[in-house]
Amino acid sequence: MENITPPKHVLQVLRSLKARGYVAYLVGGCVRDMVLGVHPNDWDICTSALPEQVLEVFPHARPTGIRHGTVTVDINSRHVEVTTFRSEGDYADHRHPSTVHFVGELTTDLSRRDFTMNAMALSPDGLLLDPYGGLEDIRRRCIRCVGEAPKRFEEDALRMFRALRFSARLDFFIAEDTLAAISQKAPLASSLAAERVRDEVEKTLLTKKPETVGRMAQLGLLDVFLTKPGKELPEFSAAASLPKKALDRWMALCLVLIRRGLISDTRDFLTALKLDSRTIRCCTDGVALLSQPKPSTPPDWKRLLCRMGVDTVSCAARCLDALDGGSSYRELKAILKSGDCFTMKHLAVTGDDLAELGFRGRELGEMLAFLLDYVIEYPANNRRELLLSLAGNTEEL
Ligand code: ATP
Ligand code: MG
Numbered sequence: 518m519e520n521i522t523p524p525k526h527v528l529q530v531l532r533s534l535k536a537r538g539y540v541a542y543l544v545g546g547c548v549r550d551m552v553l554g555v556h557p558n559d560w561d562i563c564t565s566a567l568p569e570q571v572l573e574v575f576p577h578a579r580p581t582g583i584r585h586g587t588v589t590v591d592i593n594s595r596h597v598e599v600t601t602f603r604s605e606g607d608y609a610d611h612r613h614p615s616t617v618h619f620v621g622e623l624t625t626d627l628s629r630r631d632f633t634m635n636a637m638a639l640s641p642d643g644l645l646l647d648p649y650g651g652l653e654d655i656r657r658r659c660i661r662c663v664g665e666a667p668k669r670f671e672e673d674a675l676r677m678f679r680a681l682r683f684s685a686r687l688d689f690f691i692a693e694d695t696l697a698a699i700s701q702k703a704p705l706a707s708s709l710a711a712e713r714v715r716d717e718v719e720k721t722l723l724t725k726k727p728e729t730v731g732r733m734a735q736l737g738l739l740d741v742f743l744t745k746p747g748k749e750l751p752e753f754s755a756a757a758s759l760p761k762k763a764l765d766r767w768m769a770l771c772l773v774l775i776r777r778g779l780i781s782d783t784r785d786f787l788t789a790l791k792l793d794s795r796t797i798r799c800c801t802d803g804v805a806l807l808s809q810p811k812p813s814t815p816p817d818w819k820r821l822l823c824r825m826g827v828d829t830v831s832c833a834a835r836c837l838d839a840l841d842g843g844s845s846y847r848e849l850k851a852i853l854k855s856g857d858c859f860t861m862k863h864l865a866v867t868g869d870d871l872a873e874l875g876f877r878g879r880e881l882g883e884m885l886a887f888l889l890d891y892v893i894e895y896p897a898n899n900r901r902e903l904l905l906s907l908a909g910n911t912e913e914l
Contacts, residue, residue: 520554521550521551521554521555521556521557523543523547523560524560524595525593526592526593526595526597527543527560527562527597528641529592530562530575530590530592530597530599531543531562531641532641533574533575534562534564534566534571534574534599535641537566537570537573537574539564539565539566539570539574540564540565541562541563541564541565541566541599541641542562542563542564542623542638542639542640542641542646543560543561543562543638543639543641544561544562544563544600544626544627544637544638544639545561545563545630545635545636545637546558546559546561546635547559547560547561548637548638548639548645549634549635549637549651549655551639552634552637552651552652552655553655553687559598560597560598561597561598561600562597562598562599562600563599563600563601563602563623563626563638564599564600564601564602565601565602565622566599566601567586567601568580568583568586568587568588568601571588571590571599571601572588575588575590575599577590577591578590578591578599579591581598582598582600585600585603586600586601586602586603587599587600588600602622602623602625602626603625603626603629623638623646624648626638627646627648627649627663628648628649628663628664629663630663631662631663631669631673631676631679631680632651632654632660632661632662632663632676632679632680632683632695633649633650633651633654633661633662633663634651634654634655634660634661634683634689635651636648636649636651636663637649637651637652649663654692658687658688658689658690659689659690659691659692660680660683660684660687660689660690660691660692660695661691661692661694661695662676662680662692662694662695662698666694666695666697666698666699667698667701667702669698670698670699670702670705671702671705674702674705674706674708674709675709675713675714675717677699677702677703677705677706677736677738678706678713678714678717678718678721678733678738679717680695680696680699681699681717681721681729681732681733681736681738682717682720682721682724682729684726684729685721685724685725685726685727685729686720686721686724686725686726688725688726699736699738700736700737703736703737703738703740704737704740706737706738706739706740706741707740707741711742711789711790711791712791714738714739714742714790715790715791715792718730718733718739718790719763719766719767721733722756722763722766722767722770723761723763723766725757726754726757727753727754727756727757727766727769727770728749728750728751728752728753728754728756728757730750730753730770731747731748731749731750731751731753732749733747734747734748734749734750734779735747735748735749741789742780742786742789742790743774743779743780743786744778744779744780744781745778745779747779748777748779750773750774750777752773752840753769753770753773753840755839755840756769756770756773756836756839756840758839759835759836759839760835762832763796764795764796764799764800764828764832765832765835765836767787767792767796767800768799768800768803768804768832768833768836769836769839769840771783771786771787771800771803771804772803772804772807772836772840773840774786775804775808783797783800783801783804783805784797784801787800787801798829799825799826799828799829799832802824802825802829802833803825803829803830803832803833803836804833806821806825806829806830806833807833807836807837811837811843811845812845815848815852815857816893816894818830818848818849818852819852819857819859819893820859820890820893822852822853822859822860823859823860823889823893827853830849831846831849831850831853834846834848834849855896857893857896857899858889858892858893858896858899859889859893860889861885861889863899864885864888864889864892864899864904865892865899865900865901865903865904866885866888866901866904866905866908868881868885870901870905870908871884871885871908874905874908874909876908884908884911887911888904888907888908891904891907892904
C-alpha cells in the first residue's frame, strides 16, 4: 500500500472536505487495489457530507447520482466520485458526527458493499477501516460476500457476475459459501438487464482468464442467453493470448460457444446481450468465416477481405491462431502489406471508365466484379490499360 499514493486531485478533495468539518475516506475498489499494490482505475470517496453539502464545497461538482448520494467532482480535468455514507436513518446527524456515531455510519456504508475486499475504507492519514476482514481475505486471495451470501445475491444478482469477474482479474478463488450461493441463486441472473450482464462478461473476457466466462455459463448465470445448459470452457483459456480488444475476445467466445453447441446463432446471441451493431456484424461474419475450411491461398484471403473488411478478417485470423494454432494472421498481414488490390476502391479502373466503354447497369456491375476477381487472382495485372482492354475485349465476345 505504501507504494501507491492517491493522485493530487484526490487528496485535494479529501482535504477540502476535512477543512469544512466533514469526514471523508477513500473507499471500495481503490482501497482494495492499493492493498494489492496496483494502480486503481478510479478513486471513490465516501463522506459524512450530504450531497448538497458536497456541492457547496465544490460548486462545480455534478450531481451524477444524487439518488444514491453521489456527486462527481472535477478537478484539473480528472474526476472523483464522492458519495455520502449511506444509512437507513436520518441524515441530520451526519452534519457533525461524533466519532462513535460516525464509525457506525461508515460500517453501515461498508456493509452494503459486495465483497469483503471491496468493503474497506482508508482515512487520509492512512488508517485502514476493515470491519469485515477484507485485508485477511486479500492475503488469502479470497472473494467473500459481506454478510450472508444468498441474501446479498438476492439483493443484487449482478454481484454473482462481479465475483467471477474479480476472480478472473485478480486470480482469486471464491469462498466456498459464496460459490455455493452463486450456484443456488444463479436463476436470479435472468432478471438482470442484458446490458449489465454484457458489461460484466466483457470485462471478464478482457482479463487474463477469459475462460472464467465458461465458469459463469457452467454455474447457470448465462442460461437465458444459451441454447443448452452451460459448461466450463477450458479450451477458451487460449483466448488469453489474443490482444485485449473486446472484438477479438467476443469473436473467440462466439466461436467456442458455436463449436460446443451452446449457441446456435452468433447474431441472436450477441443481439440478446445488446452488443453494438459493429461487434454483432464482425462476429457473425468472423464466425461464419471460421466455420468453413481455413483459407489456403492469398486469393482466398483477399476474397474474404473484400467481402468482410480488414477488421473482421484480421480478427478472425487472430482467433483461429489463438484457438487452433497456426499462422493465419501472419499470412494475412503479408497480404495486407503487399498492397495487392482486394476492393473496388483500389481497382485500377472505375465504373466511369466502364461507362465510357458502353457498360450500363447490371452489366457494368458484373464487369467490375469480374475485373476485381481477376486482379485478386493476378495482382500484378491491376493496371488501367490492361483492364480496359480486357473489359473491351470481353464486351465484344
Ligand atoms: P473496478 O476496479 O472494476 O472499478 P471496483 O471494486 O472499484 O472495481 P466499482 O464498480 O467501481 O468496482 O464499484 C466501486 C465500489 O462500489 C466497489 O468496490 C464496491 O464496494 C461497491 N459496489 C459496486 N457495485 C456493487 C454492487 N453491485 N453491490 C455492492 N457493492 C457494490
Ligand atoms: Mg471502481
